[in-house]
Amino acid sequence: MSDTLLDVDDLRITFPTRTGLVQAVRGVSFSLGRERLGIVGESGSGKSQTGRAIMGLTPPQAEVSAKKLAFDGMDLLSISPRERRALRGNRIAMILQDPKYSLDPVMTIGRQIVETLRTHEKVGKTEARERALAMLQAVQIRDPARVFDLYPHEVSGGMGQRAMIAMMLVTGPELMIADEPTSALDVTVQLDVLNILDKLVAERGMGLIFISHDLRLVSSFCDRVVVMYAGKVVEQIKASELRDAQHPYTRGLLNCMPKIGFERHPLPVLDRKPEWAA
Amino acid sequence: MTVSITVEGLEVVFDRFRALKGVSLELREGESYGLVGESGSGKSTLLRAITGLAPASSGTITVNGKTLGKTRDKAFYREVQMVFQDPYGSLHPRQTVDRLLQEPLAIHGIAEGEKRIERALDEVGLGKGFRFRYAHQLSGGQRQRVAIARALILEPSILLLDEPTSALDASVQAEVLNLLEEVRRRRKLTFLMVSHDLAIITHMCERLMVMQNGEAVETLTASQLIGHRVSEDYTRNLLRASEGFVRV
Numbered sequence: 001m002s003d004t005l006l007d008v009d010d011l012r013i014t015f016p017t018r019t020g021l022v023q024a025v026r027g028v029s030f031s032l033g034r035e036r037l038g039i040v041g042e043s044g045s046g047k048s049q050t051g052r053a054i055m056g057l058t059p060p061q062a063e064v065s066a067k068k069l070a071f072d073g074m075d076l077l078s079i080s081p082r083e084r085r086a087l088r089g090n091r092i093a094m095i096l097q098d099p100k101y102s103l104d105p106v107m108t109i110g111r112q113i114v115e116t117l118r119t120h121e122k123v124g125k126t127e128a129r130e131r132a133l134a135m136l137q138a139v140q141i142r143d144p145a146r147v148f149d150l151y152p153h154e155v156s157g158g159m160g161q162r163a164m165i166a167m168m169l170v171t172g173p174e175l176m177i178a179d180e181p182t183s184a185l186d187v188t189v190q191l192d193v194l195n196i197l198d199k200l201v202a203e204r205g206m207g208l209i210f211i212s213h214d215l216r217l218v219s220s221f222c223d224r225v226v227v228m229y230a231g232k233v234v235e236q237i238k239a240s241e242l243r244d245a246q247h248p249y250t251r252g253l254l255n256c257m258p259k260i261g262f263e264r265h266p267l268p269v270l271d272r273k274p275e276w277a278a
Numbered sequence: 279m280t281v282s283i284t285v286e287g288l289e290v291v292f293d294r295f296r297a298l299k300g301v302s303l304e305l306r307e308g309e310s311y312g313l314v315g316e317s318g319s320g321k322s323t324l325l326r327a328i329t330g331l332a333p334a335s336s337g338t339i340t341v342n343g344k345t346l347g348k349t350r351d352k353a354f355y356r357e358v359q360m361v362f363q364d365p366y367g368s369l370h371p372r373q374t375v376d377r378l379l380q381e382p383l384a385i386h387g388i389a390e391g392e393k394r395i396e397r398a399l400d401e402v403g404l405g406k407g408f409r410f411r412y413a414h415q416l417s418g419g420q421r422q423r424v425a426i427a428r429a430l431i432l433e434p435s436i437l438l439l440d441e442p443t444s445a446l447d448a449s450v451q452a453e454v455l456n457l458l459e460e461v462r463r464r465r466k467l468t469f470l471m472v473s474h475d476l477a478i479i480t481h482m483c484e485r486l487m488v489m490q491n492g493e494a495v496e497t498l499t500a501s502q503l504i505g506h507r508v509s510e511d512y513t514r515n516l517l518r519a520s521e522g523f524v525r526v
């Protein structure tokens with residue numbers, strides 16, 4: 001087992017649209033070990049599309065290329081679609097940015113977790129149900145038995161997000177891409193969920209890509225941070241050193257968050273320079 | 279003082295589950311009021327009940343002096359607009375941004391669509407290039423900005439905002455919060471705003487209610503929260519958790 005789990009070199013993703021080509025990702029490179037890597041960046045900078053490309057979930061009309069896109073030594077761009085599917089939801093899992101949209105709307109939350117579990121392991125119905133309930137409990141869902149029987153439109157934003165997390169956890173992946181996994185959770189539940197992810201990294205050696213807008217969480221939770229802007233990585237930095245970031249985008253980000261007890265109206269905003277997107 | 283929204287003893291029940299257990303609230307005209315609390319505590323349900331999307335089984339809701347029944351008329355939506363928590367579900371993915379913004383204007387028979395659409399997109403920081411994109415071609419944060427533009431385009435007097443910036447990076451978040459504050463000041467809007475980010479709530483709101491399990495835990499002014507002058511343990515936990523992750 002090598003230390004590098006994932007190697008991304010010069011990843012590019014292009015979409016055709018009515019008004020021309022959109023270069024969503026323009027040469028992204030980073031590598032990931034058995035650690036917590038944060039990805040932060042401008043809205044629309046290509047974070048989710050980067051995650052989706054690693055998963056093999058890029059929309060079919062888009063063009064994906066890379067000098068290297070390797071998971072555990074395997075070239076993801078040249079293996080067969082069948083091998084890719086086998087990796088997905090098995091050794092690699094992704095918590096999608098919008099859970100309610102990614103859950104099956106006509107299947108109850110409980111059944112979705114049970115089915116995911118049963119495609120992975122030979123377990124009986126009763127045991128599967130019990131484990132699914134235990135997972136919902138682990139992500140701090142109040143009254144798991146009620147939520148088990150609810151459909152996605154019947155749960156709150158944060159409950160949907162946690163159902164999605166529970167579903168990904170039952171698969172025990174080696175690489176987890178979590179796209180804004182806690183954005184709809186209240187701050188105390190956020191920390192509970194991070195504790196679960198943290199354990200998987202520390203105890204099972206899982207590699208975690210944590211895409212988040214929440215700089216406070218990223219700087220306190222992750223080991224390293226990749227900062228993206230306009231489809232590129234503009235800075236890579238140790239999470240604990242985020243305060244000393246060099247790139248003006250990163251510095252600007254830190255400055256424009258509201259802080260409890262420091263009134264600033266209006267909030268400072270970024271003066272985006274064209275050369276940042278060069 | 280003019281009252282904008284009064285909610286009294288509101289109960290919402292789904293099957294047998296009580297999502298709201300007698301919640302009361304009073305918003306003054308022009309005020310910005312925050313809702314924070316546990317995930318699943320009923321914050322979205324409260325906003326949805328005001329807009330008629332969640333069934334109230336008892337209690338009353340009064341908006342601009344009018345006590346509401348089960349249904350809402352067109353005039354209501356001219357006054358009250360909501361930005362939904364999930365930007366994916368609330369915008370039809372196969373419609374262009376242009377269509378999404380035309381629609382409310384057409385429903386309410388508003389002329390000058392062209393100008394309003396351009397201004398609305400400009401206000402939320404989306405350039406002209408986005409106007410003919412389909413919603414499914416946008417990132418999470420770009421969708422959220424379209425949703426905000428769509429709510430503002432009718433120039434309502436009350437805006438219900440459910441986690442309006444949780445899908446945005448800090449720089450776009452700052453722009454959207456500034457925009458919301460500015461339109462509020464300019465058009466004397468009343469805000470009822472849900473966020474799990476206490477810093478955003480204290481930045482945007484004068485008063486707030488903390489919710490847990492379908493009930494109000496306590497109501498506070500922003501300065502009480504800032505000064506940690508709170509009486510409930512749950513609120514104290516929220517304040518502590520707001521400081522970030524601590525590895526044990």
Ligand SMILES: Nc1ncnc2c1ncn2[C@@H]1O[C@H](COP(=O)(O)OP(=O)(O)OP(=O)(O)O)[C@@H](O)[C@H]1O
Binds near residue numbers: 015023025046415
């Ligand atoms: N199907 C598509 N067609 C055209 N452009 C697309 C499509 N999907 C995404 N894009 C564009 O690709 C860019 C990157 O999108 P992505 O979803 O990766 O952003 P993001 O960094 O995750 O942003 P956010 O923080 O707002 O979620 C965006 O500018 C988006 O508009």
Ligand SMILES: Nc1ncnc2c1ncn2[C@@H]1O[C@H](COP(=O)(O)OP(=O)(O)OP(=O)(O)O)[C@@H](O)[C@H]1O
Binds near residue numbers: 319320322
């Ligand atoms: N249509 C429905 N059928 C059954 N239960 C529902 C329905 N809609 C909401 N609920 C329940 O009502 C409760 C409150 O949900 P609500 O969406 O208001 O929570 P919230 O405070 O907004 O949470 P979050 O912060 O996670 O978004 C939840 O337990 C949810 O499961």
Ligand SMILES: [Mg+2]
Binds near residue numbers: 049
């Ligand atoms: Mg995204």
Ligand SMILES: [Mg+2]
Binds near residue numbers: 156158321323363440
């Ligand atoms: Mg909600």
